[in-house]
Amino acid sequence: xxxxxxxxxxxxxxxxxxxxxxxxxxxxxxxxxxxxxxxxxxxxxxxxxxxxxxxxxxxxxxxxxxxxxxxxxxxxxxxxxxxxxxxxxxxxxxxxxxxxxxxxxxxxxxxxxxxxxxxxxxxxxxxxxxxxxxxxxxxxxxxxxxxxxxxxxxxxxxxxxxxxxxxxxxxxxxxxxxxxxxxxxxxxxxxxxxxxxxxxxxxxxxxxxxxxxxxxxxxxxxxxxxxxxxxxxxxxxxxxxxxxxxxxxxxxxxxxxxxxxxxxxxxxxxxxxxxxxxxxxxxxxxxxxxxxxxxxxxxxxxxxxxxxxxxxxxxxxxxxxxxxxxxxxxxxxxxxxxxxxxxxxxxxxxxxxxxxxxxxxxxxxxxxxxxxxxxxxxxxxxxxxxxxx
Numbered sequence: 001x002x003x004x005x006x007x008x009x010x011x012x013x014x015x016x017x018x019x020x021x022x023x024x025x026x027x028x029x030x031x032x033x034x035x036x037x038x039x040x041x042x043x044x045x046x047x048x049x050x051x052x053x054x055x056x057x058x059x060x061x062x063x064x065x066x067x068x069x070x071x072x073x074x075x076x077x078x079x080x081x082x083x084x085x086x087x088x089x090x091x092x093x094x095x096x097x098x099x100x101x102x103x104x105x106x107x108x109x110x111x112x113x114x115x116x117x118x119x120x121x122x123x124x125x126x127x128x129x130x131x132x133x134x135x136x137x138x139x140x141x142x143x144x145x146x147x148x149x150x151x152x153x154x155x156x157x158x159x160x161x162x163x164x165x166x167x168x169x170x171x172x173x174x175x176x177x178x179x180x181x182x183x184x185x186x187x188x189x190x191x192x193x194x195x196x197x198x199x200x201x202x203x204x205x206x207x208x209x210x211x212x213x214x215x216x217x218x219x220x221x222x223x224x225x226x227x228x229x230x231x232x233x234x235x236x237x238x239x240x241x242x243x244x245x246x247x248x249x250x251x252x253x254x255x256x257x258x259x260x261x262x263x264x265x266x267x268x269x270x271x272x273x274x275x276x277x278x279x280x281x282x283x284x285x286x287x288x289x290x291x292x293x294x295x296x297x298x299x300x301x302x303x304x305x306x307x308x309x310x311x312x313x314x315x316x317x318x319x320x321x322x323x324x325x326x327x328x329x330x331x332x333x334x335x336x337x338x339x340x341x342x343x344x345x346x347x348x349x350x351x352x353x354x355x356x357x358x359x360x361x362x363x364x365x366x367x368x369x370x371x372x373x374x375x376x377x378x379x380x381x382x383x384x385x386x387x388x389x
Contacts, residue, residue: 118297
């Protein structure tokens with residue numbers, strides 16, 4: 001959007017926000033700033049559909065580009081277009097999983113439910129010592145913007161007590177914390193069945209006779225093309241993985257939503273499956289037998305399933321000391337083997353010993369998943385009904 005057009009749009013939005021009344025029946029959703037249909041907002045919405053609440057409320061979804069058809073009764077609006085500003089001006093309830101644009105005006109009677117998107121290993125917001133992202137280089141400016149944004153939230157969901165304590169400090173959040181587990185994880189408890197998993201494998205055209213590895217690394221703050229566009233640079237020898245593992249295993253590669261690279265996986269056909277960037281990772285957890293990650297919060301969600309987790313951390317010292325820093329001793333708490341090069345990773349896969357990690361895994365799961373009960377979506381929907389009367 002050109003600068004002049006953007007200014008006119010924002011001016012119109014300010015007028016709408018000041019003049020239009022709030023509609024108690026309008027709820028607005030987006031995931032990952034309109035990039036996909038995933039995460040906590042998705043599962044809150046789908047619970048509403050399950051209970052028929054999509055007929056009681058007008059559910060508006062914001063997207064950068066138009067997605068496939070969603071379930072239920074809904075309206076899709078393009079992110080940061082004129083209708084987006086209109087619905088932001090009249091909606092009674094906002095349901096988002098990350099910070100929204102600073103120009104938004106939150107009226108006094110609007111209820112903003114910030115679901116967030118993961119338990120933190122990496123330091124966040126006000127706890128960060130430096131910032132090296134494409135859109136932000138000035139740490140004090142970054143912290144101030146984050147703090148001001150967090151003051152607009154009325155409710156914040158935490159997956160566990162550990163997160164709740166960190167969020168209070170890192171976001172400067174003083175309103176109501178909902179330590180209820182994540183709505184996106186309800187499916188891991190309610191749908192972890194052989195029949196459901198087989199149906200997902202058929203949908204994704206995955207082999208039924210091989211073990212499935214999900215590789216889901218995080219993004220690196222300093223590896224970017226521009227604002228919100230990060231590189232896929234995993235420092236892993238996929239050729240060697242194929243050579244050593246393809247008889248027994250196949251791999252699903254799932255990028256972080258900020259990674260914009262399009263990788264050609266055709267040389268690894270039948271071994272590496274590159275799923276749609278918009279495919280919900282909670283479903284990929286269910287179909288996989290093993291998770292390989294690094295410092296991503298996927299480890300906390302996946303541990304609900306009690307399946308093997310391996311950590312490929314080729315840049316551990318640099319990430320810990322120069323990029324973000326950690327909230328806990330990762331090497332001490334990681335409930336699985338940590339490797340630093342591809343050959344080590346292969347050996348960890350082939351010789352994984354569950355007994356070796358059972359105590360660490362149990363402690364990890366108790367600390368980070370104790371409140372996960374499969375009912376988080378239900379609790380948020382009750383909150384929406386209560387606050388929109």
